[in-house]
Amino acid sequence: MLRSYTRSVAMSKKLLLALLAVTALATAAPRKPKLVLAIVVDQFRYDYLTRFRGDYVSGLDTLLKMGAVFTSASLEHFPTVTALGHSAFLTGATPSESGIVGNEWYAREEHRTVTSVSDPQTTLLGAEGEGSSPHRLLVDTVGDELKIANGQKTRIIGISLKDRAAILPAGHMANGAYWFDNDSGRFVSSTYYFEELPSWVKDFNQSRPADKFAGATWLTRTMPADPKQLYPALAASPFGNELIEAFAERALQAEQLGTREFPDILAISFSSNDYVGHQVGPDAPEVREMSVRTDKLLGQLFQAVDRQVGLANVLVVLTADHGVAPVPEVNMGRKMPGGRIPSATFTNAVERALNNRYGEDMWVLSSAEGNLYLDQSLIAEKKLDPAEVEQVAARALMAVPHVFRVYTRQQLLAGNAFDPVGHRVLNGFYARRSADLEVLLEPFWLFSENGTSHGTPFGYDTHIPLIFMGAGIRAGVYTRPVALNDVAPTLAAILEIEPPAGSVGRVLPEIFNP
Numbered sequence: 153m154l155r156s157y158t159r160s161v162a163m164s165k166k167l168l169l170a171l172l173a174v175t176a177l178a179t180a181a182p183r184k185p186k187l188v189l190a191i192v193v194d195q196f197r198y199d200y201l202t203r204f205r206g207d208y209v210s211g212l213d214t215l216l217k218m219g220a221v222f223t224s225a226s227l228e229h230f231p232t233v234t235a236l237g238h239s240a241f242l243t244g245a246t247p248s249e250s251g252i253v254g255n256e257w258y259a260r261e262e263h264r265t266v267t268s269v270s271d272p273q274t275t276l277l278g279a280e281g282e283g284s285s286p287h288r289l290l291v292d293t294v295g296d297e298l299k300i301a302n303g304q305k306t307r308i309i310g311i312s313l314k315d316r317a318a319i320l321p322a323g324h325m326a327n328g329a330y331w332f333d334n335d336s337g338r339f340v341s342s343t344y345y346f347e348e349l350p351s352w353v354k355d356f357n358q359s360r361p362a363d364k365f366a367g368a369t370w371l372t373r374t375m376p377a378d379p380k381q382l383y384p385a386l387a388a389s390p391f392g393n394e395l396i397e398a399f400a401e402r403a404l405q406a407e408q409l410g411t412r413e414f415p416d417i418l419a420i421s422f423s424s425n426d427y428v429g430h431q432v433g434p435d436a437p438e439v440r441e442m443s444v445r446t447d448k449l450l451g452q453l454f455q456a457v458d459r460q461v462g463l464a465n466v467l468v469v470l471t472a473d474h475g476v477a478p479v480p481e482v483n484m485g486r487k488m489p490g491g492r493i494p495s496a497t498f499t500n501a502v503e504r505a506l507n508n509r510y511g512e513d514m515w516v517l518s519s520a521e522g523n524l525y526l527d528q529s530l531i532a533e534k535k536l537d538p539a540e541v542e543q544v545a546a547r548a549l550m551a552v553p554h555v556f557r558v559y560t561r562q563q564l565l566a567g568n569a570f571d572p573v574g575h576r577v578l579n580g581f582y583a584r585r586s587a588d589l590e591v592l593l594e595p596f597w598l599f600s601e602n603g604t605s606h607g608t609p610f611g612y613d614t615h616i617p618l619i620f621m622g623a624g625i626r627a628g629v630y631t632r633p634v635a636l637n638d639v640a641p642t643l644a645a646i647l648e649i650e651p652p653a654g655s656v657g658r659v660l661p662e663i664f665n666p
């Protein structure tokens with residue numbers, strides 16, 4: 153009796169092991185990491201990986217050699233700006249679900265322009281002013297789902313120079329999000345997360361980490377000596393990213409990330425690439441220099457993570473929130489299309505057309521970069537048909553040379569937008585917050601009056617790097633088209649948690665190591 157019992161236990165153990173092996177093969181579920189290092193490089197085109205490949209010897213080199221590298225990853229929303237990329241990253245949602253439709257938008261119910269994270273209910277910690285929070289983000293993140301699954305035993309931290317880039321990937325239940333305050337030269341947070349800054353953050357700030365860059369040089373540039381000028385200047389220099397990396401290392405250590413039973417998430421967004429890129433454009437030597445320095449900083453970060461957690465226990469995912477257009481003048485110089493049209497052109501065109509048709513009034517409440525908000529109460533007061541008013545405005549906008557498309561609210565509400573461009577515009581439309589008219593310029597044309605920008609549905613803005621590396625990931629080059637939205641459900645599958653509520657992405661099982 154006893155013998156057969158023992159034997160059957162031994163048998164069932166064997167079976168169980170065999171079953172586990174089969175299940176592992178069948179589902180190809182990768183090993184769970186102890187730490188997810190979720191990295192965004194702000195304004196990093198996919199081709200920065202290939203054009204500067206020979207210069208990469210550190211972090212990016214490791215990612216390209218050891219990682220699962222997607223060569224055809226893109227953004228599936230419009231406009232391709234920072235808040236949208238950062239919210240899609242770990243929610244898997246499009247703006248049509250996340251509600252994050254811009255870096256800023258005109259909030260009709262508040263009668264003012266708000267940012268994606270501005271929150272008058274909170275105050276800054278570490279400096280003076282109104283705080284920020286994820287309260288406008290309608291969906292949750294991978295970190296939120298991880299918290300729900302593990303009952304708070306997991307730690308989620310977001311870090312960047314920009315508030316939106318720290319807050320949106322980290323999510324609602326994050327332990328903290330930290331960003332840089334240009335006035336004080338300190339890392340700050342808000343009362344949304346805690347009553348006061350953790351002591352390690354206070355200690356970090358106490359050492360006045362930004363001051364050491366006074367007078368520092370890179371390429372032909374010298375940083376100002378006066379702190380008042382130095383702090384805001386750091387963002388558009390490699391030193392902004394160095395501050396982020398130093399702060400991230402401190403967070404890693406102080407919060408003991410990746411050392412406990414449940415996985416943690418450290419979400420880092422390197423902002424300086426974006427500030428420099430806006431000034432000089434993708435073809436300038438400064439952008440190459442920023443990319444090379446990013447490679448070195450990532451290497452430094454990986455070493456710190458390796459010391460504490462062991463890289464084999466870490467899942468790294470690296471991407472970008474958007475690319476960038478060439479500087480129009482540079483493009484024209486090489487016989488390519490491009491040019492500039494100031495935003496005011498469009499406001500004027502709409503005001504003129506509506507004044508002519510319906511009488512003099514203030515028709516446009518707000519407009520920026522081709523997003524025009526009409527005064528809907530005025531339209532109602534005058535008993536006009538909104539669809540007709542929008543049509544009149546749209547015709548006037550289409551008459552402006554180099555306008556590519558105009559989408560109206562009624563058209564988008566009806567889902568009347570096809571082809572890849574229309575699909576991205578629809579994905580970016582959330583009726584309560586979006587504009588009444590969306591103006592798209594022809595490829596390579598910009599609203600901005602100097603430097604360059606991003607925001608379009610075209611390849612130079614939508615084609616981004618996407619690399620997974622580490623725990624359970626099969627290295628290789630993957631050429632099938634994927635979306636930024638695929639990151640969240642893929643991480644959720646690896647972490648064995650629910651995908652976030654608004655996720656529309658697909659799991660990428662080909663990268664799982666059985």
Ligand SMILES: [Zn+2]
Nearest residue numbers: 194195234473
């Ligand atoms: Zn950005």
